[in-house]
Amino acid sequence: MGIVKAIKLVHDYYKYDESGHVEGTYRALDNVELDIEAGQFIAVLGHNGSGKSTLAKHINALLFPTEGALWLDGMNTTEEEDIWKIRQKAGMVFQNPDNQIIGTVVEEDVGFGPENMGIPTDDIWQRVNESLEAVGMTAYRHHSPNKLSGGQKQRVAIAGVMAMHPKCIILDEPTAMLDPNGRKEVLRAVKELNEKEGITVVLITHYMEEVVNADKVFVMDQGKVVMQGTPREVFSRVEELKSYRLDVPQVTLLAYELKQAGVKIPAGILTTEELVNALCQ
Amino acid sequence: MSIKLEHITYTYSPGTVYEMHALKDVDMEIPDGQFMGIIGHTGSGKSTLIQHFNGLMKPTSGKVLYNGQDIWAEKYDRQKLRSKVGLVFQYPEHQLFEAEVLEDVCFGPKNLGLSKEEAEERAVRALTQAGLSEKFYKSSPFELSGGQKRRAAIAGVLAMEPEVLILDEPTAGLDPQGRDEILDQIASLHSLRGITVILVSHSMEDIAKYVERMIVMNKGEKAFDGVPREVFSHYKELEAMGLAAPQITYIMHALGERGLHVDTSATTVEEAKASILQALERLDK
Numbered sequence: 001m002g003i004v005k006a007i008k009l010v011h012d013y014y015k016y017d018e019s020g021h022v023e024g025t026y027r028a029l030d031n032v033e034l035d036i037e038a039g040q041f042i043a044v045l046g047h048n049g050s051g052k053s054t055l056a057k058h059i060n061a062l063l064f065p066t067e068g069a070l071w072l073d074g075m076n077t078t079e080e081e082d083i084w085k086i087r088q089k090a091g092m093v094f095q096n097p098d099n100q101i102i103g104t105v106v107e108e109d110v111g112f113g114p115e116n117m118g119i120p121t122d123d124i125w126q127r128v129n130e131s132l133e134a135v136g137m138t139a140y141r142h143h144s145p146n147k148l149s150g151g152q153k154q155r156v157a158i159a160g161v162m163a164m165h166p167k168c169i170i171l172d173e174p175t176a177m178l179d180p181n182g183r184k185e186v187l188r189a190v191k192e193l194n195e196k197e198g199i200t201v202v203l204i205t206h207y208m209e210e211v212v213n214a215d216k217v218f219v220m221d222q223g224k225v226v227m228q229g230t231p232r233e234v235f236s237r238v239e240e241l242k243s244y245r246l247d248v249p250q251v252t253l254l255a256y257e258l259k260q261a262g263v264k265i266p267a268g269i270l271t272t273e274e275l276v277n278a279l280c281q
Numbered sequence: 282m283s284i285k286l287e288h289i290t291y292t293y294s295p296g297t298v299y300e301m302h303a304l305k306d307v308d309m310e311i312p313d314g315q316f317m318g319i320i321g322h323t324g325s326g327k328s329t330l331i332q333h334f335n336g337l338m339k340p341t342s343g344k345v346l347y348n349g350q351d352i353w354a355e356k357y358d359r360q361k362l363r364s365k366v367g368l369v370f371q372y373p374e375h376q377l378f379e380a381e382v383l384e385d386v387c388f389g390p391k392n393l394g395l396s397k398e399e400a401e402e403r404a405v406r407a408l409t410q411a412g413l414s415e416k417f418y419k420s421s422p423f424e425l426s427g428g429q430k431r432r433a434a435i436a437g438v439l440a441m442e443p444e445v446l447i448l449d450e451p452t453a454g455l456d457p458q459g460r461d462e463i464l465d466q467i468a469s470l471h472s473l474r475g476i477t478v479i480l481v482s483h484s485m486e487d488i489a490k491y492v493e494r495m496i497v498m499n500k501g502e503k504a505f506d507g508v509p510r511e512v513f514s515h516y517k518e519l520e521a522m523g524l525a526a527p528q529i530t531y532i533m534h535a536l537g538e539r540g541l542h543v544d545t546s547a548t549t550v551e552e553a554k555a556s557i558l559q560a561l562e563r564l565d566k
Contacts, residue, residue, distance in 0.1 A: 095454065178323070273535075279539075
């Protein structure tokens with residue numbers, strides 16, 4: 001079993017009328033099957049309302065299946081006694097950097113998670129040191145979080161998750177509110193965690209360029225996984241992606257257009273380098 | 282007719298240890314009907330700058346002129362100015378508050394003193410321009426999807442029928458198609474009604490695709506001011522400022538370095554495609 005495994009996962013949201021009776025349901029996840037191997041870098045794409053965030057919240061037991069099941073590191077999320085273990089093994093980072101920082105000093109914020117877990121003080125400090133180092137924020141450890149840039153705040157949020165020693169980290173559009181530099185910083189930090197620490201990454205994003213290095217991409221639409229494969233496989237299906245309100249990176253689109261116009265280049269080009277090499281042989 | 286900034290300086294908390302110069306001697310003129318983009322990293326002064334355009338912030342020194350008149354002159358009606366220069370903040374959907382979409386959009390025009398009928402007429406027009414269909418008019422704003430909420434909020438500003446529309450990252454958090462739809466809508470509004478549009482964005486691709494002129498803010502100063510293809514040719518300097526150029530710019534420069542004679546100033550997929558096809562054709566001959 002992989003680190004995240006879902007079988008026939010269904011999630012219904014209920015709408016209640018004023019007297020508390022169920023008025024209607026909305027199926028946000030519809031028979032989702034997932035099997036993510038430990039250590040992979042996974043990207044999830046999908047338009048607004050396609051079910052990405054609902055899926056993310058199932059991975060660390062913030063939501064529970066209406067039908068089907070999801071296991072995190074072998075633990076079923078509906079087993080109540082495992083909930084805290086699950087939330088510690090699978091950490092979440094959300095979109096808005098200002099909504100997830102609680103400490104008044106960077107290092108205190110990062111130490112909040114392990115402190116709540118009852119880790120001895122000396123170990124907390126060691127975890128704080130390692131986590132800040134891992135995201136490149138050691139220099140700011142004594143700073144006040146509200147004076148940091150968006151990208152720096154997100155890295156602090158990631159360090160806070162890291163300090164809980166998770167096996168898996170789920171990032172729900174972590175770069176949506178950041179400028180280009182902030183985006184680069186955060187992605188670099190995430191990639192390093194994946195490569196150096198071997199942490200499984202699930203990255204939800206609307207920026208297609210951010211997923212070209214992923215091991216696997218899932219595309220969601222109306223609560224279903226409608227496409228999956230390597231970035232190359234997924235991004236070579238330009239028209240299909242567009243039908244799901246998505247896009248491809250500019251370089252992939254350019255290569256696709258050139259190919260349509262009769263230029264002999266391979267399908268599914270993902271990087272500038274690949275395109276340049278294909279054109280300048 | 283234009284917005285003109287003359288030597289604008291803005292200092293936060295002057296005279297204290299927190300003193301910070303957010304804008305330093307900024308000069309610019311935005312003629313009527315221009316589609317202008319503003320880029321800059323977080324903290325570069327973009328948001329401070331746009332709040333000067335409609336008099337939400339008063340410059341520490343310097344002048345803001347709207348159609349030639351000093352908006353900080355004693356008897357100038359800034360209330361009226363704010364209905365002429367509409368500002369759509371980041372995540373404007375957080376400001377929706379009425380029980381129904383149509384009501385929410387009517388709020389602005391009603392405050393202008395228009396009758397209920399006139400206000401509704403304007404609201405319907407604004408919602409149409411923002412691309413929100415009639416079936417949502419009676420919905421609660423909180424039942425809408427992210428993209429729909431954003432449209433409802435933009436309609437709230439459009440209902441004021443502004444001469445100038447300023448949008449602070451109107452597509453943040455939207456999916457790619459939602460992004461394109463909203464920007465296409467704004468572009469068509471610009472071309473149909475001829476209003477001035479000022480777009481603040483972190484997406485270099487969007488700036489390259491839509492605007493005729495762009496301004497780059499860096500450390501409170503205007504670092505570049507020109508057409509996108511010219512400004513993006515300074516991509517190395519932009520990177521030093523924490524910014525970037527569209528992916529296309531990098532592709533074209535890389536191709537140029539490898540000896541393919543392409544137009545390195547191309548910034549959009551269409552321009553790049555045309556230029557590459559041309560270069561390949563020349564190569565074949």
